[in-house]
Structures are given as structure tokens and as C-alpha cells.
Amino acid sequence: SAVISQKPSRDICQRGTSLTIQCQVDSQVTMMFWYRQQPGQSLTLIATANQGSEATYESGFVIDKFPISRPNLTFSTLTVSNMSPEDSSIYLCSVEGSRQGGFSYNEQFFGPGTRLTVL
Amino acid sequence: GDSVTQMEGPVTLSEEAFLTINCTYTATGYPSLFWYVQYPGEGLQLLLKATKADDKGSNKDFEATYRKETTSFHLEKGSVQVSDSAVYFCAQRGGGSQGNLIFGKGTKLSVKP
Numbered sequence: 012s013a014v015i016s017q018k019p020s021r022d023i024c025q026r027g028t029s030l031t032i033q034c035q036v037d038s039q040v041t042m043m044f045w046y047r048q049q050p051g052q053s054l055t056l057i058a059t060a061n062q063g064s065e066a067t068y069e070s071g072f073v074i075d076k077f078p079i080s081r082p083n084l085t086f087s088t089l090t091v092s093n094m095s096p097e098d099s100s101i102y103l104c105s106v107e108g109s110r111q112g113g114f115s116y117n118e119q120f121f122g123p124g125t126r127l128t129v130l
Numbered sequence: 131g132d133s134v135t136q137m138e139g140p141v142t143l144s145e146e147a148f149l150t151i152n153c154t155y156t157a158t159g160y161p162s163l164f165w166y167v168q169y170p171g172e173g174l175q176l177l178l179k180a181t182k183a184d185d186k187g188s189n190k191d192f193e194a195t196y197r198k199e200t201t202s203f204h205l206e207k208g209s210v211q212v213s214d215s216a217v218y219f220c221a222q223r224g225g226g227s228q229g230n231l232i233f234g235k236g237t238k239l240s241v242k243p
Binding site for chain 2: 034052053054055056069087104105118120121123124
């Protein structure tokens, strides 16, 4: 079955800096998403990472703060820019629709998450 | 707008007790419904799903039935184990917003031996 990995698994960062999180899938997938899970809260969709075009952001999230890249069908990055303590969260990527099976459509599967703490 | 409401936690049960975690949804149209589980220190895992009314999703002795008339998708298990201790999230995905999962706030379950 396909495997989703994220790097780093956790990090502690200083206010005002930026962190780039990587999401790697071991098979080609149609759709990739980025979510945020704030402490004690549910998951909130940040954006859909579109291969070869700009990401589609949800209300309340902007490209300047959360730039996203998706250069191919197996990889995406999310950058958390100019961080503040309010950005402390778990950031998760998810995927849907693998050409090689393992992920069927209408099911999203999640990576292990990146736990970010901003001081 | 579309939403998911779960019972408040935490829920504490003794081993072999019966589990119900309530979940209701509001949606335009007929969404697919999901239960995800997050074990301590791990990522989110799909537990089960149902894509249309009266479907029953099941996995690892957990089950949930898509009830259109009550807009509910309650999670049940007949006999919980300590290893079931986790946070459980109910979610929906509407046909009008493909790819957008809407999650409930999660219910933390602790099972004591």
C-alpha cells in the first residue's frame, strides 16, 4: 500500500521565522491537501495543492502566509511564514486518488503530521 | 453551512463496555460520511466510511450506519479494549465541494482495564 511521509515530524521555531514542511507519497496521487489541527481542536483545511498551478486556499488562509508548492504528483510543500505563537499546531497533508491503487477515490488518507511549536 | 457535531468528550469506559459516540451532520445534498481515529502520538487513520443512506461502515468491530432521516452516523462498538483509547473524529464530505472534508471536534476515548 502507498505510504505518506512528512518532514520534519516536529520542530520548535522562533517568532518571525518560516518553516517549510514536506509531504512525500510513494505513488502518484490526484489530489493533495494541507490541514491544520490546533491544540485540542479539529482539523481545518488550509488549501488544496494543485499540480502545476497555484493552490486553492480556504477562507481565512492566504498564499502570503502559507505558500504551497506541488511540483509533481507525489510531492508537496507547505511553508508557514513569519510565524507567531498562534501558528503552533499540527500540520497534516492528505492525499486522494492513487493511480496505483492503495488509495481509492472519495477517501482521504493522512500523513503522520508535523508538530510545530512557535516560541 | 455544512457542519458536523460530535458528542463532547472525554469519554471514559471500562474494558468490555459498550461504546457509542454520537455524530450528526448538516449538509446540502447527500454527503459521504467518515470516522477517523487518532491514536496517541500518531496521525489520523480512516476507520470506516459510508457513502449513501442506510449503508453500514464497519472495521475492527466498530460500525456506524448512515441514517438520512436523523442525519446521524453514530459510532458503536460492542466491547471496547484498552487499545481503543484514542481520539475519534466524525467527518463528512459533500458532493458540492469535492475534496473538502468537514470534521467534528473529536471525541477522546479512554478505556480503563
